[in-house]
Amino acid sequence: MAGVAAGMKRSFIDEAAPSYRGPPAKKRKVTRQLHHTQPVQHIQEPVSAEFDFTGQSKEIYDRQLQRAIAIELKTAGFAGARPEAMEEFRGLVDQYMRNLLGDVRKSMTSSRRTSAVPHDWVYALKSAGIHSSSSLEPHLDTGDIPTSVLQPHLTPPNPPEKPPPDLESLLGAELSGRAEKERKKYIPSHFPAFPALHTWKSNPVFTQREIDPRKIREKATEEGIQAEQSLRKLMAAQKAGMQGDKARKQMRSKRMKQSDSLWKTAMEDLLEGEEREESERRVFNDGFDEDDFEDNRDVQPKPTAEPRKRVNLDEGVHVNYDRKFWRQSARGY
Numbered sequence: 001m002a003g004v005a006a007g008m009k010r011s012f013i014d015e016a017a018p019s020y021r022g023p024p025a026k027k028r029k030v031t032r033q034l035h036h037t038q039p040v041q042h043i044q045e046p047v048s049a050e051f052d053f054t055g056q057s058k059e060i061y062d063r064q065l066q067r068a069i070a071i072e073l074k075t076a077g078f079a080g081a082r083p084e085a086m087e088e089f090r091g092l093v094d095q096y097m098r099n100l101l102g103d104v105r106k107s108m109t110s111s112r113r114t115s116a117v118p119h120d121w122v123y124a125l126k127s128a129g130i131h132s133s134s135s136l137e138p139h140l141d142t143g144d145i146p147t148s149v150l151q152p153h154l155t156p157p158n159p160p161e162k163p164p165p166d167l168e169s170l171l172g173a174e175l176s177g178r179a180e181k182e183r184k185k186y187i188p189s190h191f192p193a194f195p196a197l198h199t200w201k202s203n204p205v206f207t208q209r210e211i212d213p214r215k216i217r218e219k220a221t222e223e224g225i226q227a228e229q230s231l232r233k234l235m236a237a238q239k240a241g242m243q244g245d246k247a248r249k250q251m252r253s254k255r256m257k258q259s260d261s262l263w264k265t266a267m268e269d270l271l272e273g274e275e276r277e278e279s280e281r282r283v284f285n286d287g288f289d290e291d292d293f294e295d296n297r298d299v300q301p302k303p304t305a306e307p308r309k310r311v312n313l314d315e316g317v318h319v320n321y322d323r324k325f326w327r328q329s330a331r332g333y
Contacts, residue, residue, distance in 0.1 A: 064152055065090060071150065075143045096128075103127045164192070171196065 103124035177194025
């Protein structure tokens, strides 16, 4: 079959049949370009952008541009200009600079760069018709304008910030982080020192424990004496309060005394009822043994009566109530 080459799956006509003996057909040249570029000319500055990234006011650029336009007009022989003409000149300068920067960006994007290089500026100047620096020499002639007018008056820069105060003598070696910074050589020298170690690093703290038995006994004795003195003061205050209560009781009315007696009676009955229930429950649980469960006997032992405990609600805390259990000191003969 005409037009069919060995090893091919699709047939071709005679004109389109590939010729493996001759040179390959010339490929079509395809020119590609970027379809998505950032519209620089449509970027709007924020309304509140009064300062640039260096902290300088943006009004200085407008003033210097108007000043440069005024100098060029003075050089050309004009004695003054109306505000409309100055604004028109300013618009022309703005449009010219936008076109120049657009050419710079075009050269950047064509070379897949994100920052400009000198070649991009050379391309932009050539696109604007400036092929050498000699074409700019006529614009450098300012005529009879003095140098004091040509040199712009710029505000002095802000003074540098004061270095932080040296607190090494105040903090001391334990709170200072300078030694930690000096130990790490990879930290730049202009970086500030580390803060105190306890603010960013876990430091184990071990308390000093007393191991001398003699000092331990002395300290325990001292603490016991202090506790006893505190308890005696507490009892003295309680005794004074009870005496004050007795004085106030004499001034109380009959109705208040009756109310107190009813409250004491209710509390005593409540305590007595709880003790009775507890004793009955204990006797009932102890009355059954294993033989009773085996014989299936249902016999409830009678609870035994216990002596009634009297509770004095006005009684204070006893001091040294266990004194009879104390160790008796040895007597000399």
